[in-house]
Structure formats: structure tokens, C-alpha cells
Amino acid sequence: MLFNKKYNVTIKNRNITLEAKSGTNLYKLLKENGIPISSLCNGNGQCGKCKVRISSPIGGEINKPTKKDRLILALMNLENGYRLACEYIIKSDIVVDTEEWNISSGKDPDILGVKKKNKDGAEEEQKPAEKTEVKDEEPGPEEDFESVESSESPSQSEYKADYETEVKEGEEDGVSVEEDEDQAYGVRDGLLLIQYPGGVKYYVYAAGINNIASEGLVKINEPLTDIIDNNVLSDFIHDNIDIPDLDRVIIILDKEHFSGEIFFKLINYHSFEIGTLKCEVLQPYSDPKNLLTFLRLLNSVNGQNLQVALDNLRFSYFLKDGIFYFLNSEYVSDTIDIDRLLTTGKNPIIDIADDLTHVTMKDDLKEPDSIALPALLKTIKILMRIGAVNNNFVLKDRNELVDELKLEHLVKFSKRNEGNMFYIYRKKDVEIFLSQQMLDQLRELKIYLMTLTDFVQKELGNIENIIIQNLTHYDYLVNNLFDLSILPKYYSKKTKFYSGDPTILASKFFTEQDVKTFIESRINDMREIELYKNEEFNKRYDKIERKLTS
Numbered sequence: 001m002l003f004n005k006k007y008n009v010t011i012k013n014r015n016i017t018l019e020a021k022s023g024t025n026l027y028k029l030l031k032e033n034g035i036p037i038s039s040l041c042n043g044n045g046q047c048g049k050c051k052v053r054i055s056s057p058i059g060g061e062i063n064k065p066t067k068k069d070r071l072i073l074a075l076m077n078l079e080n081g082y083r084l085a086c087e088y089i090i091k092s093d094i095v096v097d098t099e100e101w102n103i104s105s106g107k108d109p110d111i112l113g114v115k116k117k118n119k120d121g122a123e124e125e126q127k128p129a130e131k132t133e134v135k136d137e138e139p140g141p142e143e144d145f146e147s148v149e150s151s152e153s154p155s156q157s158e159y160k161a162d163y164e165t166e167v168k169e170g171e172e173d174g175v176s177v178e179e180d181e182d183q184a185y186g187v188r189d190g191l192l193l194i195q196y197p198g199g200v201k202y203y204v205y206a207a208g209i210n211n212i213a214s215e216g217l218v219k220i221n222e223p224l225t226d227i228i229d230n231n232v233l234s235d236f237i238h239d240n241i242d243i244p245d246l247d248r249v250i251i252i253l254d255k256e257h258f259s260g261e262i263f264f265k266l267i268n269y270h271s272f273e274i275g276t277l278k279c280e281v282l283q284p285y286s287d288p289k290n291l292l293t294f295l296r297l298l299n300s301v302n303g304q305n306l307q308v309a310l311d312n313l314r315f316s317y318f319l320k321d322g323i324f325y326f327l328n329s330e331y332v333s334d335t336i337d338i339d340r341l342l343t344t345g346k347n348p349i350i351d352i353a354d355d356l357t358h359v360t361m362k363d364d365l366k367e368p369d370s371i372a373l374p375a376l377l378k379t380i381k382i383l384m385r386i387g388a389v390n391n392n393f394v395l396k397d398r399n400e401l402v403d404e405l406k407l408e409h410l411v412k413f414s415k416r417n418e419g420n421m422f423y424i425y426r427k428k429d430v431e432i433f434l435s436q437q438m439l440d441q442l443r444e445l446k447i448y449l450m451t452l453t454d455f456v457q458k459e460l461g462n463i464e465n466i467i468i469q470n471l472t473h474y475d476y477l478v479n480n481l482f483d484l485s486i487l488p489k490y491y492s493k494k495t496k497f498y499s500g501d502p503t504i505l506a507s508k509f510f511t512e513q514d515v516k517t518f519i520e521s522r523i524n525d526m527r528e529i530e531l532y533k534n535e536e537f538n539k540r541y542d543k544i545e546r547k548l549t550s
Helices: 026-032 067-072 075-079 224-229 233-240 289-298 338-342 373-385 436-460 477-483 502-511 515-520 535-549
Strands: 006-011 016-021 051-055 082-084 094-097 114-117 123-126 160-162 190-196 199-206 211-219 248-252 261-263 267-274 277-284 305-309 315-320 323-328 348-352 359-361 413-416 419-427 430-435 465-470 495-499 525-530
Touching (some): 199 502, 373 419, 373 430, 477 495
Parallel strands (some): 190 248, 248 277, 305 465, 323 525
Antiparallel strands (some): 114 123
16 A cells, blocks of 8 residues: 555754655654654644755655745745645655754854754854864875775765755745954945846845845846946846845856956956946856856865865865965866766666666656766675675676676676676666776776875875865765775765855855955965976875776
8 A cells, every 4th residue: 555655754953764654744743753843833834934954865856845835935945955844745765954054154164054043932043062172093005995884984964065055034035144243344235146047046135134135037038248248237137126225246157258357266356337336247267167166165264174076176175274275186187077977867867776686767757868976886886895896996897707796797797899888777778887987987086086185184284174065966975985985984074065056155245345355354375286296296196096006
């Protein structure tokens, strides 16, 4: 029977898992198990206080919003997985976060900020507990290459932190922006315009509440660059956006257009005025990915953090004593075609059985068109376990495995263009496989990340946190990277995963007089290290490469 089927409901912020029958109401499940959940209407869909964030543990779909969800919650919240618990019927395994998060300037870069209500109903900010300094042993040369068992991997809750998050209760839905104590110039209302395909996304920043007050999308074929060049920006704002008094506009473009000042080899900064309206333009310098890197960079300025963006490996950063070390890996990381591994189609394979016999697609009613990175890494991990892939990421030939593997596994091995292959899915005209070329890319990634972490730790200073960033969110990605020793296991409890589009974080710039002032107030110095020219880096790289290819 359908309603006899049971599912796991993991409460992310409490690290517990409940079991529920199909058709169970999420709000009632939480109440019955003593999980605190706010409500003024006793779960009748009237107050909106029981909103929670829901995701699938395997990257699948969650329930579509109900009519009451759409009526009460903002579109941005719905798109990011927020639902009313009282409206949510459990039909699959889900992960639930019952906390209310908002972006703020917490001293700990791993904590975006939490605000809760005390017993009297007043809001109080929850500050992170003070950290006790624990002296860790540095990773030994052999330890770097050992595998990490899944049971020892940190929980996914330590890694996942999205950029677009929830505001505190009692405020309008939006993103809370850091409040600066020293604002002598006076914070004013502002407008953030972002070039999107087929339109312009906007966020209205209200100085009175120090928050995003409203947001929307203006569907228009004319790009922002033409609107500015034709001197009709004021008309565009007046005709499409309801904002009475405006002193400042920040415009984010998807490609370079205007000449301006180059910051950190990441963005081109251009400014102009329309009467009393101050306009600032942020454009990616050279590569569109650089804008994302810049916004991520400015929103992690506390602690000795090593930042690595999987979707832009060329630039990594390490912060120490107010100094940003710009680790330029040009020519070093160019051989790693990470985009091939990160890119997925509309219906990717999102999981594979432990015995490799069947796969799970995003939509099981359709044929798969790709494989998500976590599913690919899991496949490699299983192949390593059964001896089909060695620790140097070499896929063995089928003839070598005849006496070791079952027939159901052997038939999945093949060879094409002198390279070994393993078919993950093969049916009709669809073939999805793991090739030696893909394994070579992962080995190159491992060599680079091993060398980078070792170089920073030994030459620049102790790494307190490694922050892995990527535009697309993948559940359990970091766990898989440690399981395959692509990242040194020494850092397993120091590594965080941040995902999502960080462009909304540009709203933080409104807390200072202009973008340049914001940058100067947070970065004392920037020092570039060209890794391909650095003798110490190259020595370490060659040593690790020899070990992994011998």
C-alpha cells in the first residue's frame, strides 16, 4: 500500500532523523517529536510562522508549493526550498532545516548569522561560542594520500550554506545586510540591478530597515548596457520599479563593457552620475566567472581561510592578518577540465546503487542525459572498493578483472579510442560512462588541491578553514572529495561548502559610501603569488605528481 511506505526526515540543524509514513503532515511530525516549530495558528496555514527549508538528500525534487505557500512566502524563498511545514505532505526522504538564517557580519565566517526569539518574544542575536585554540598536527607526507571512510566523513550539515537565506521573523522576506557602526556619510536607499538572460533582476535596498525591501524581474530584450549608453536608465527605473527616493544604483553586468578601474584582476569598476544619482557598475574582468569570485571573496573576510572555487580554479585566495594572498594558478590548473565534470543536463543521474546494478535519475520516467558529480564520484569510490580503479585513478582493463569481478560488472567494461571505459548507464541510444580521461582530470584535480593546501599551510600560515565554492549545489560533494582523497583528510573537519549565486551579496555595498570604500575598509593589502613561477610550489607539485603517477 502507498501509505504504508516510510521515509526518512532528517532535521538538519538538530542532526536527528525521524521516520514517517507516506502522507504524514510535516508540521504534525515535528510537533509530535518535540521539534520546536513556530506557529500562531496551530498549523492551519494562516500565519506563515512555520516556514522551514526543505531539500532532497539525493538532489531530487521536493513538493511543489501549495496555494497557501505561494500566497504567504516570497518567490525567492519558494525557489530556494522554503515551504510551510503545515502544508507539506511527506512523499519522499527529505532534509529539513527549522532554523531562521540571515546574512550578517558574524565574526565567524562559517556562521552567516542566526536570530531567534527569547521567552519574552524579543529577538536576540545568537553569537557563536568562542573557539578554543587546539593545536592540530600537520599532515604527514603519507597521510595526505589515505582514503577516508564514509563513516568518518563530517556530516553534510557542516558543509552546506547557501547565499540566499532567510531573514529574521517579523521582517519582510529578503536578505539582511550587514549594519556598519561607522556610517557618518548616512546610508541611503539603493537599487541593485543585475543583468539576467531575457531581463533585468532588481533588488530594492531600504536604508530605514537596513534590508532588501522588494525584488523582481523586468522582462526586457534591451540589455542594461544599451539602456545606459542611450541615457535612459532613469526612465527605465521610473517606468518599471516602484522606488520613490533613490540616491544610488549598483549595476552588475554579465560581461565587460565600460572602461574602468581593475580590482584584484577580477572586476572592472566603472562609475558615473545622473544628476544626483550615483551609479556604479561591476563588470567581470576578462572572464565572467571572475565576478562571482570577487563577490565570494568580499563575503569571507574573517579567519585564515583558503578559498577554492571549483567553477573557477584559476584563482584561489588565502586570508591572513588582513592580507589577501591572491593565488594565481594560471597554467597550473588550466589542464583540469573541471567544467566537463560539473556540467549536467536536464535529467542527470543523481545516484547509483552500491552494487552498480541500477541508477536513480532526477526524473525516473525519462532517460538520463548526464551524471551529477556526486553520483560520478560515488561510482569511482565503488569501483575502487571492488578493485576496478586503483588509488592513482587508473581504470583497469576488463581482461585484468576476469577472475576478480562478477559477470554483471564485467559486461559494463569496454574500450574506446585506446581508453578504458565503464558504462554507468547504457540503454537504447543513451550511453553514460566513466572514461579514463575523466579519471585523469580527477587525478589532476587531486594533485593541484594537495599541492595548494600543502603550500599554503607550510609557506603562508595555518589554514583554519577551507571554503569550497560552486555555483550549483551538490549534496555530499565535499564528503566524496575526502572519500577519494582528492582533498587531504587532515582538513575534513575544517572544510565548508558554499553554493548558490552570490550576486545578491552585492547589496552589502550599500552599507558604505561606495564600492571602493567598502573594499578598502575590509582589505588591508593584496599580494599576488603566481604559482607556476613559485619554486616551492613547483617542488611540491612535482613530488605529489610523481607519487600519484608512479
